[in-house]
Amino acid sequence: MRRKRPLDRxxxxxxxxxxxxxxxxxxxxxxxxxxxxxxxxxxxxxxEAQDGKSAPEHVLNRINEYIDEFExxxxxxxxxxxxxxxxxxxxxxxxxxxxxxxxxxxxxxVALSNPCFDLWLLLHFTEYPAEDVLACNEVAGRLRAAVGGxxxxxxxxxxxxxxxxxxxxxxxxxxxPMLEIxxxxxxxxxxxxxxxxxxxxxxxxPKSGKTDGARxxxxxxxx
Numbered sequence: 001m002r003r004k005r006p007l008d009r010x011x012x013x014x015x016x017x018x019x020x021x022x023x024x025x026x027x028x029x030x031x032x033x034x035x036x037x038x039x040x041x042x043x044x045x046x047x048e049a050q051d052g053k054s055a056p057e058h059v060l061n062r063i064n065e066y067i068d069e070f071e072x073x074x075x076x077x078x079x080x081x082x083x084x085x086x087x088x089x090x091x092x093x094x095x096x097x098x099x100x101x102x103x104x105x106x107x108x109x110v111a112l113s114n115p116c117f118d119l120w121l122l123l124h125f126t127e128y129p130a131e132d133v134l135a136c137n138e139v140a141g142r143l144r145a146a147v148g149g150x151x152x153x154x155x156x157x158x159x160x161x162x163x164x165x166x167x168x169x170x171x172x173x174x175x176x177p178m179l180e181i182x183x184x185x186x187x188x189x190x191x192x193x194x195x196x197x198x199x200x201x202x203x204x205x206p207k208s209g210k211t212d213g214a215r216x217x218x219x220x221x222x223x
Contacts, residue, residue, distance in 0.1 A: 002071045008043055016041070018075035020192065023047040023062045025054035025082050029117055032155035036165075037193075039202040056082050056099040063108055077109065079192055084114035084182060085136055093181075100180055110180060113187035118143055118152070120189040123168040124160055128175060132184040162197075162204050169194050 007017055020042055024030035031046040047062040063078050080103050086092060103110050113119050116136040122129075125146040129139075144150040147158060172190035182188070196202045 003069055005071050005073050005076070006045060011038075011040070011043060018042045018073060018077070019045055020077050020079065021045045021047065021063065021066060022079045022081055022192065023059045023066075024117075025049050025056070025059050026117060028153040029121070029155045030081055033117075033121070033160075035156065036160055036204050037202045038205045039196070041201050042196065056080070056096050060099050060102060060108070078107070079109045079111055081111050081117065081189065081192075082113075083116040083136070084112050085116055096181060109191070111188040111191055112180070112182055113189060114182040114185055115139060117187075117189065118150075119185065120168065120172070120187045121150075121155065121158065122146065123171045123187070123190075124158070124164040128171055129185050134185050160204065165193065165204065166197055169197055 005019060007019065011017065017039075018041065022030065022034065022044060024046060027049045031048050034044040034046055037044060047066060049058070050062075059080055059082055063080065067078070080099070082096070084096075100110055100112075102108075115134055116139060118136060118139045119129075119134075122139055122143045125143070129142065140150060140152065149157075151157065169190045172187060173194065175186060193202065
């Protein structure tokens with residue numbers, strides 16, 4: 001028998017809230033980013049990497065395990081969020097292609113970033129890079145320069161607000177439609193929040209220090 005949906009019972013209203021379940025290869029950045037948002041109609045649940053298992057097939061397995069364990073509510077959606085960096089290299093591309101195909105068959109949506117999730121964060125502060133190819137450390141360097149500092153394990157420190165999220169969505173939307181597996185510098189993370197922003201279903205939480213999720217991650221990292 002499946003367990004009840006893992007809704008945050010402190011949020012109001014709970015009964016009609018839909019879940020956006022996001023499985024990521026990342027351990028900090030993706031969860032902390034979606035902790036920025038609040039809504040009375042949807043809740044984000046991020047299934048981050050555990051024990052270093054960040055390959056696309058492991059990310060998909062976490063979604064499959066969630067679906068086997070919990071009840072699924074009407075309107076719940078599932079997303080696989082992965083970086084492309086070395087997964088699009090010749091010795092890995094077949095595995096990524098297979099995972100994307102399985103997601104399509106199961107109704108799981110895919111939001112890949114080439115080279116990495118940091119590109120989506122960068123778009124909150126500046127235009128798309130002109131280059132077709134960038135390494136993750138180069139994207140992180142540009143993000144660091146744009147905001148005066150950047151730590152991938154402390155995304156909660158980024159000065160992100162509603163206007164910056166809307167700007168990032170617009171910049172990503174203005175790009176040439178991307179392939180499901182992008183071959184150039186591109187990200188599809190905006191697809192997760194695009195309609196939610198436009199319909200004003202989500203907004204940035206009022207600033208009051210770190211989010212609960214960020215505090216837990218920060219404390220765990222210190223142990």
